[in-house]
Amino acid sequence: xxxxxxxxxxxxxxxxxxxxxxxxxxxxxxxxxxxxxxxxxxxxxxxxxxxxxxxxxxxxxxxxxxxxxxxxxxxxxxxxxxxxxxxxxxxxxxxxxxxxxxxxxxxxxxxxxxxxxxxxxxxxxxxxxxxxxxxxxxxxxxxxxxxxxxxxxxxxxxxxxxxxxxxxxxxxxxx
Amino acid sequence: xxxxxxxxxxxxxxxxxxxxxxxxxxxxxxxxxxxxxxxxxxxxxxxxxxxxxxxxxxxxxxxxxxxxxxxxxxxxxxxxxxxxxxxxxxxxxxxxxxxxxxxxxxxxxxxxxxxxxxxxxxxxxxxxxx
Numbered sequence: 001x002x003x004x005x006x007x008x009x010x011x012x013x014x015x016x017x018x019x020x021x022x023x024x025x026x027x028x029x030x031x032x033x034x035x036x037x038x039x040x041x042x043x044x045x046x047x048x049x050x051x052x053x054x055x056x057x058x059x060x061x062x063x064x065x066x067x068x069x070x071x072x073x074x075x076x077x078x079x080x081x082x083x084x085x086x087x088x089x090x091x092x093x094x095x096x097x098x099x100x101x102x103x104x105x106x107x108x109x110x111x112x113x114x115x116x117x118x119x120x121x122x123x124x125x126x127x128x129x130x131x132x133x134x135x136x137x138x139x140x141x142x143x144x145x146x147x148x149x150x151x152x153x154x155x156x157x158x159x160x161x162x163x164x165x166x167x168x169x170x171x172x173x174x175x
Numbered sequence: 176x177x178x179x180x181x182x183x184x185x186x187x188x189x190x191x192x193x194x195x196x197x198x199x200x201x202x203x204x205x206x207x208x209x210x211x212x213x214x215x216x217x218x219x220x221x222x223x224x225x226x227x228x229x230x231x232x233x234x235x236x237x238x239x240x241x242x243x244x245x246x247x248x249x250x251x252x253x254x255x256x257x258x259x260x261x262x263x264x265x266x267x268x269x270x271x272x273x274x275x276x277x278x279x280x281x282x283x284x285x286x287x288x289x290x291x292x293x294x295x296x297x298x299x300x301x302x303x304x305x
Binding site: 104107109110111112113114117118121131135139140141142143144145148149151152163 | 179180181182183187191192194195196198216274275277279284286
């Protein structure tokens with residue numbers, strides 16, 4: 001770890017500040033997605049641009065910071081754009097997604113794109129589970145194929161972006 | 176970046192596809208046992224069970240929302256819904272047991288079931304739903 005004048009605490013303070021900045025960036029992504037009504041038919045289908053942030057943090061810093069940034073973003077976006085009830089869905093989705101991405105990355109067998117794809121799919125499955133528990137019985141399982149496919153598509157798209165950014169972002173940023 | 180793809184990525188890709196395909200195909204394997212019926216669920220309650228072979232039109236109003244379900248020639252479709260996304264209307268016709276039309280915004284679910292296996296109004300699905 002090349003630290004010229006900065007001891008470890010300095011680096012940690014930097015990282016906390018950077019996590020805050022990136023959380024704000026993720027919130028902007030959520031905002032942009034909330035602005036552009038992209039209705040693909042089934043509720044809950046969207047790109048999930050905000051997932052770029054936890055992916056980048058996870059690979060360039062640490063999963064703990066990624067989790068914090070993700071949680072902050074989901075809670076703020078839920079309160080600001082979609083209401084508490086929808087935030088519950090988001091929270092379930094993003095927690096499932098984060099857990100799966102963390103495990104897939106830890107397994108060491110997958111590229112960023114694969115990790116992101118898994119996250120996309122489980123984001124949707126987490127939301128589906130909440131919908132099944134809250135709204136109605138297991139009939140909603142019929143939504144599952146659509147949600148898996150759309151989760152894959154979104155996850156792969158975001159994963160490609162994240163992959164590029166993880167490679168190209170300057171090392172100095174994550175000291 | 177594409178070159179960074181690994182074998183496990185492709186395996187996971189096809190695994191997800193396979194799961195999606197299996198879940199999508201599952202209703203097709205429901206054997207048509209006995210007389211087939213149409214169940215309509217609004218909110219959390221079953222509001223009606225209708226025979227599939229009798230043409231009819233059912234209007235459901237719940238919380239100020241209106242859905243019209245049509246049964247014709249052993250096919251069921253959501254003829255009208257005042258919901259935002261119209262997914263239920265675009266689902267088109269269903270005719271096999273296990274198939275459903277779901278209107279998420281209005282909380283209306285229409286499903287076909289075979290009365291032999293489904294056991295009428297008090298089958299397992301409803302017990303869980305209640």
